[in-house]
Amino acid sequence: MWKVQLHKINYDEREYQAVKEVLDSGWITISQKTQDFEAAFSAFLGYDAQCLAVSNATAALHMALLVCGIGGGDEVITPSLTFIADQNVTQMTGAENVLADITSMEDWSMDPDDIESKITPKTKAVMIVHYAGYACDMERISALCKQHNLLLIEDCAHTPGADYCGPSAQGRPLGTFGDVSAFSFFGNKNIAVGEGGMVVTRNQEVFNKLKGLRSHGMSVLSFDRFKGRAVSYDVSAPGLNYRIHEISSALGLVQLQKLESANNKRKEIVEYYYERLDGVSSVSIPYRHFSRGKPNYHIMPVLLSESTDRSAVIESMKQDGVQTSIHYPAIQNFSAYKDKVNKTPKAEYVCARELTLPLYPAMMKSDVDIVCDALIKALNKKE
Numbered sequence: 001m002w003k004v005q006l007h008k009i010n011y012d013e014r015e016y017q018a019v020k021e022v023l024d025s026g027w028i029t030i031s032q033k034t035q036d037f038e039a040a041f042s043a044f045l046g047y048d049a050q051c052l053a054v055s056n057a058t059a060a061l062h063m064a065l066l067v068c069g070i071g072g073g074d075e076v077i078t079p080s081l082t083f084i085a086d087q088n089v090t091q092m093t094g095a096e097n098v099l100a101d102i103t104s105m106e107d108w109s110m111d112p113d114d115i116e117s118k119i120t121p122k123t124k125a126v127m128i129v130h131y132a133g134y135a136c137d138m139e140r141i142s143a144l145c146k147q148h149n150l151l152l153i154e155d156c157a158h159t160p161g162a163d164y165c166g167p168s169a170q171g172r173p174l175g176t177f178g179d180v181s182a183f184s185f186f187g188n189k190n191i192a193v194g195e196g197g198m199v200v201t202r203n204q205e206v207f208n209k210l211k212g213l214r215s216h217g218m219s220v221l222s223f224d225r226f227k228g229r230a231v232s233y234d235v236s237a238p239g240l241n242y243r244i245h246e247i248s249s250a251l252g253l254v255q256l257q258k259l260e261s262a263n264n265k266r267k268e269i270v271e272y273y274y275e276r277l278d279g280v281s282s283v284s285i286p287y288r289h290f291s292r293g294k295p296n297y298h299i300m301p302v303l304l305s306e307s308t309d310r311s312a313v314i315e316s317m318k319q320d321g322v323q324t325s326i327h328y329p330a331i332q333n334f335s336a337y338k339d340k341v342n343k344t345p346k347a348e349y350v351c352a353r354e355l356t357l358p359l360y361p362a363m364m365k366s367d368v369d370i371v372c373d374a375l376i377k378a379l380n381k382k383e
């Protein structure tokens with residue numbers, strides 16, 4: 001149906017082989033491949049990061065809040081330009097979301113000044129998102145959390161391969177700053193396994209709690225019983241079932257090996273987009289002229305001018321065979337959150353005008369031409 005679709009998985013024979021190996025082994029639930037994936041991800045992040053593979057990033061974020069002891073009566077400062085999982089998991093613990101706005105029309109990362117202004121005696125944690133794989137101001141945000149004794153949770157759904165550079169850190173991977181961090185390996189992510197995630201901490205005690213939470217609070221896994229290493233088990237604390245399975249872990253291992261070259265290809269495509277969209281007056285591109293480290297170019301967001309009818313642009317591009325998306329609809333417009341969350345004027349402005357263009361490692365310059373020609377044609381229709 002599409003000439004250029006929004007995203008394409010970056011799979012080849014290696015992924016097929018990895019899945020076949022798991023199926024041939026006769027054991028598909030959590031065991032060795034998952035341990036290998038966790039070890040590889042820990043080595044990849046460095047900074048003594050301890051990693052636990054889980055069913056998805058939403059589970060990882062939920063676990064993060066639970067191990068931080070967040071619950072009824074607490075407030076969590078959450079992003080205003082993000083996927084709804086951040087708000088949902090907070091609500092599921094009984095805590096309240098207080099949204100922090102983005103910084104500016106060029107920098108869509110959470111504004112440290114706005115975070116600071118939202119801190120009250122009830123605030124227990126700050127949850128940040130590195131939108132599109134561009135780092136937040138970790139210097140300021142880490143200092144704020146330290147100063148006010150707040151836990152820091154990083155939503156790293158967009159970030160594999162992205163890092164932060166600032167006065168105190170040069171090329172430090174995103175996901176190694178938070179008390180707990182959450183990665184997503186959903187089908188459209190830079191590491192794509194279908195459904196999967198990683199919860200990360202550098203604190204041994206927190207890690208032990210996360211391990212219990214992932215699997216019913218049980219002291220052993222089915223695999224340990226299969227291997228004859230245990231007959232029964234203890235349950236040391238209530239837990240959930242947020243386990244990943246071996247097929248996802250095997251895919252994750254291959255995708256992790258391919259990540260750097262895939263992100264480099266994304267970069268080339270984004271740079272060609274910059275070239276093609278230079279001088280198109282109704283379009284501006286966030287993070288075009290600055291960065292706080294190496295991005296991983298997770299998505300290609302653009303901002304349409306105030307006078308542009310976004311729905312008409314989306315429809316016109318669709319007619320030309322180009323799939324687009326919106327990252328993200330405003331939280332304030334969802335029926336579950338309307339009248340429940342505070343206003344965030346800059347993020348709401350962006351939510352009403354953002355358009356996400358196709359981006360994936362195998363994309364060709366000729367695909368970018370098709371997308372940009374369709375976009376420019378759509379913009380010219382209204383002028």
Ligand SMILES: Cc1ncc(COP(=O)(O)O)c(C=O)c1O
Nearest residue numbers: 056057058083085157184185186
């Ligand atoms: C910013 C952000 N946070 C959280 C999530 C949730 O990830 P998952 O689908 O792995 O639960 C997503 C997924 O799209 C996301 O984009």
